[in-house]
Amino acid sequence: MDNAFIATNFDWDHRNPTGWQRGLNRVFRKLRLPVRLTPAPADMANIEARMNLFHLLEQTAAYRVPGDVVDLGCNAGDSTIVMRTVIDRMAPEKQVHAFDSFEGLPELTANDRGDGVYAKGYMAAGLDLFTRKFEALGLRMPQVHKGWFEETVPRDLPDRISFALIDGDLYESTRHVLPHVYDRMAPGAIGMLAVYYDENILPRSGIQGGYRSPGVKRACDEFFADKPEQVSVLYANEYSNGYFRKQ
Template identity: 30%
Template sequence: MHSTAQTVQTAQTTQTEDTAQLYLDLMKKVLANTIYEDPPIPATWAPAEQYDELNRRLGVDWPSVAHTMIGIRRLENVESCVKTVLADGVPGDFIETGVWRGGTCIFLRAILKAYGVTDRRVWVADSFQGMPRADATTHEGDRELATDQYNAFLATDLPTVRGNFERYGLLDEQVSFLPGWFKDTLPTAPIDRLSVLRLDSDLYESTWDTLVHLYPKLSPGGFVIVDDYHIPVCREAVHDWRDEFGVTDPIEDIDGLGAFWRRGA
């Protein structure tokens, strides 16, 4: 039989877990702005000018106000991966490469806050000046994609991203920024070990650079999340890299757009 003290302790633990989950569920809604339902910026693949709940859940629109564009479903995937590495004791920090307004990294920091984790860091890696301009030396697929044409919308400077962290009360010593092009910053990034590596950079070269320089730091049992797996050049880079380095861990779909895998031994 359980003693009264054990019963009370169990109830308190359950209440703490419930409160943490309420906080994280609210963070997802606020970061994706499913609460105030800001209208999207029309794009060729999502021409709607009015808020659409399904588009926002799947992260296929470009929000005019929200701090993330990855949608609720991919935020839930981030949450699941982080909770798994915390529960399993997989060592290492978290990083996102390509952060836009910072929403996903803010959510990563919120998860650590919710569970009182103080020995892990969130790394925020971005050029903070938009997508790189394609030229004659750039991968052919990246030249065709020409994502730099959208920099008026995509480029978010570092002070703005830092300010967004501050809005949530989550800018502290457990958040570190890596400003600059990935080819320049990632090879010498002062990161010892990672447990979650999230890529959101669209391009072949950015995807390749991230995997080459950061995957060796990913602990066994850690996760790789590829937000733009549906984009052909990104998917091509992932598979070219996996083939070259002999990575065979099975890739799992998230929502028809993003994908992820868990690192084996």
């Protein structure tokens, strides 16, 4: 299927300056000022991360990996919208499940506080916004599981999973969901790790804060230490993604 909907559904064309920005950029150039204006980037992901999501999910649908798809940390729904669109076109028999507190991040434990990146309530987006986005695009709502992962996972996970987006940002959130998701993944199923940054594979000087979320890699390193699968890194410009394929 085509993936043009990623560019047309969302305002992610954020690297192209608008008219007035192009005008000001010309002035900056004439004045020899090393400054260029562009629209603000979308803050939960960028176009590269959405493309990674599209291709990983599309692959599991094309190869008919059995099981439903889950979005763990759906926030305002942009990632779930990509998932819903792909599944509706390629594997409509699958259920799409979206999990989030819809109150942002939980209280941080010492395991995440030390990173100095996040705080409780960070990124809060309500279920009403999520619902409005699905309505505006005329998409069927997924099965929504509102609450802390510690309550909803594994309770509300489907028995069989073909694709999971794990996007909880924190060490604790990632550590909690990974074993439950992994156990339910069919052979060939894919788990995408939204902010997995490995400086040994792709060192980037400008990647910091929420773009690298160091707790995610720590939780994955611990989990995969005794597993046959390994996490691979996918380029995502100012973000960095990871994924693994269940054996």
